[in-house]
Amino acid sequence: MPSYKAPVGEVLFLLHDVFDISRYASLPGFADATPDVVEAILNEAAKLCEQTLQPLNQTGDRAGCVRDKNGDVRTPEGFKSAYKAFIDGGWVGLAADPEFGGQGLPYTLAAIVNEFASSANMSLAMYPGLSQGLLAALLTHGSQAQKELYAPKLISGAWSGTMNLTEPHCGTDLGLLKTRAVPNADGSYALFGQKIFISAGEHDLTENIIHLVLARIEGAPAGVKGISLFIAPKFLIGPDGSIGARNKLACGSIEHKMGIHGNSTCVMNYDGATAWLVGEPHRGLNAMFVMMNEARLGVALQGLAQSEVAYQNAAAYAKERLQGRSMAGPKFPEKPADPIIVHPDVRRNLLEIRAFNEAARALVLWTSLRSDVAHRSGDAAALEGAADTLGLLTPVLKGVLTDMGFENTVKAQQVLGGHGYIAEWGMEQFVRDARIAMIYEGANGIQALDLVGRKLAKDGGRAIIAFFAEIKAFIKDNEADAEMAPYLSGLKQGVDHLEQATMWFMQNARAKPENAGAGSYDYMRLFGLVALGFMWAQIARAALAKRAGAEDQADVMNAKLLTGKFFMDHMMPETGAHLARITAGAHDLMALPAEAF
């Protein structure tokens, strides 16, 4: 049976020692997040995730969600009370707007709680998680009346939310979508159409489910410029907020899928469902991007979360399982064999995962802090800079953290040998669950295109220029420190490769856009390695300082310094291969005629 322990100490080190969140005290909500409060919150979240959510992860996977003939969906046993514990703790509204009942704490803290919950039980964590994207879109684009009607219930968790984008014939290319919105006399609309892959589309955890739905108002222009966003509750709501009649929408079936069996992935049928426009007509795509960006960071966290819990279980196994002897001579001659942690290749697997996990967590927090600045700062320049970084990094986090997170669950599974393939041990579930994160909220190939095709060139490349400048300033500030040399040299090499790749696109993608498309995936992965490397350099600096200041921290800080060194020596060299593939260009990819595939 797998287990999970939330990495609270790790997070506190990142928040205080690496990123010094006290610097953000002037932002709304941050003053309340004193070190004591933060630690108390994290410990509470850890307790809930470890004791309530995690024990339902395997049983939820086995039981799955069950739809009855009326279209009602029953979640796995125990999910209902666990969800109640989650909302009773106020976790849905941790960072939400106090105007609507939220606690207004930093988004950064909510991101951490999201990681813990997703490690403990990804399927269960998705139910409240999906409300976040909906809330973001609603609070940005909804009317005041809509906000007042829906936000408090979503923030309390009494209701949950969904996002209805995909249709059978279109996912990425939403311009093709067919769901129709017919105006009613009272200003509402009637929705007709079918949506697929709707996570948490129907379930028994909340008294109402609020669907955000992309649809085309009759007579609207074709393509993406004719798409509008609608809100359609499962049960209609009286002006006083009371639950009314069942709306004309229903779950038509549940998908049988590879993993996240505890979350109901629904086909949703809209048969004249009453819905209300959110924002302006034909401007639904803008509103959708608000919720998508929010959701993409959430999905990035799932990649890290599965990698973390898989690591913990693989490391525990490697320290217990006796098999073979150390190449350097028996380490435990009194035992029948040494634990497999003595074998270099077992350590390689574990270190690759760990060197990712620690830096990925740092990257999530670093980006989340930018998100907090971008959404809360009163300083226009700071806000713009933070929004730039957030926009640039969002596809990188989504694409790279879910790719590497999945790969890491596979490595962790491998550490257990045959036992890794057996359901009882839980490792194969991490692999199956992690796999979806590379696909939904924009498949990772789409993230790469968003990065290269949109984010790089935006505002004359302002975001990427600032990103390079920030890393270079860090290198310059620290290059006098001999102890920092192992971390800076790898980072320098990576940045150099990323700059060369960026330059290559500038020179070769204008005349032939397929050169950008062909190299986009490698560019995203290269970017991810550089971003993770930058995190390791910052972690190393903080660890060196902390080790110098406190002898009792030496072991923990040395472990970080060694893991960071491993990252630079063993993982950063991949940037050269990415660069080679990018500069190989599109010809090899495009020359083969379609029918030859």
Add this chain to the structure above:
Amino acid sequence: MPSYKAPVGEVLFLLHDVFDISRYASLPGFADATPDVVEAILNEAAKLCEQTLQPLNQTGDRAGCVRDKNGDVRTPEGFKSAYKAFIDGGWVGLAADPEFGGQGLPYTLAAIVNEFASSANMSLAMYPGLSQGLLAALLTHGSQAQKELYAPKLISGAWSGTMNLTEPHCGTDLGLLKTRAVPNADGSYALFGQKIFISAGEHDLTENIIHLVLARIEGAPAGVKGISLFIAPKFLIGPDGSIGARNKLACGSIEHKMGIHGNSTCVMNYDGATAWLVGEPHRGLNAMFVMMNEARLGVALQGLAQSEVAYQNAAAYAKERLQGRSMAGPKFPEKPADPIIVHPDVRRNLLEIRAFNEAARALVLWTSLRSDVAHRSGDAAALEGAADTLGLLTPVLKGVLTDMGFENTVKAQQVLGGHGYIAEWGMEQFVRDARIAMIYEGANGIQALDLVGRKLAKDGGRAIIAFFAEIKAFIKDNEADAEMAPYLSGLKQGVDHLEQATMWFMQNARAKPENAGAGSYDYMRLFGLVALGFMWAQIARAALAKRAGAEDQADVMNAKLLTGKFFMDHMMPETGAHLARITAGAHDLMALPAEAF
């Protein structure tokens, strides 16, 4: 619903144009394998796999194997008649010794049929597949009486075989095994113990199941030098070959696992089962390696097989699914969108898979031909050279073909976006099924250690020296040909990296063996890329020749030349990153104390 078409034309091109099997006509069995016979055999195998095995792949996955309370196991519906069709076609004994009823055809042909069958239905193909390893051990180490008793029935497929190595507390480290063999008065033994992860351990397909079991004769030395090999049939066999009483062995349970649900993975309990020694006492490990090596090539094939069928289904989807527009302008303006095959990143995924598949198939055939020479040649020097290559390449094929094969199923799944995650489409089954091949018959980390720790240094490095010499001779023979330049330059670079890595081990692993362990996995993957690159160079040469000779072959040969070029430009650069990691050495891996993980 996924589909499968066996790549018969592809195989014929490899056999005749690339490797010219007519050169081997003097080997036993090869004279019978005329081009017409080979083509007829492949077409028959293709028909069986496409029409009989493949339609049961998804249904078998869903139904799984069911054990009743008596320990009997029911395979999925249809498996019994499909197995019967397989054995009625004589496929189990295709390459087996005619003395015991086999057809004596080249092993190379059997390997091809194995690929087809594993693509069509990996779980089902494993039942006859497992008999092969047992047969190899029996024919090498068994007594004449044992051969006569068991081999004909195994070769006809009337009985099937299993390999019983793993126990709950030991897999890789067989020196720890506890199963006891107590001598009976009549020269037989009574086996006591529990074996786990026994593929096809119990089922309803054959009238008897023959178990090869590693056990320790009472009083035997500890460790691997006290292990003996036994044969224990499910039903005892009369001297006339008749089926007798039930032996004291049974399936205790079926494992619930990630994939290959159609194959019964059993816990086998030996409660005094009557068994007979195979070969000499305490020399079981030798006999085991015979069956393991055989089985490892079979598992390598599974990696290729899943990659191939996943490619076919992803490519078909990419040519049909309409989504978005080509970056170079709409290709099908009359359609609502272009098929996704126009997008460079979709092509990247497909080409990475295909560039592997074609070269991996070549590598399997190239190695299988060496196996045929090693087992059948009358020329001692040729036999030695072939056995060297076979020994050197076996861990590379097992490790790299299953690693990359699995990675390819993930890429193919990604091409389908959300549909890739849904069971109905079948892609996620390929991922789940392919995953086991990286684990069983020696986890891939063990393959890497076998390569670096045993195969490299064997006989003064004779095998690796010959391997380098063969590639260099090829390069030299072809470097005057300008059309070969794109293929030779990538290969040269790869070989250079592999030589540097080999040299680095020679200089750094003697004093510190952990340097070899730390770099072993990267070395195996680097070796695999070079071997695949060598295959691409040979394919390119054959394709250039064929294109020059026959205009109607131009399209097919151009596709090969382009795919090979893609391999050199996009996949070969990885060798540099592998070399960097190898030469980074063991320090970063070993410095962290075990308790810090």
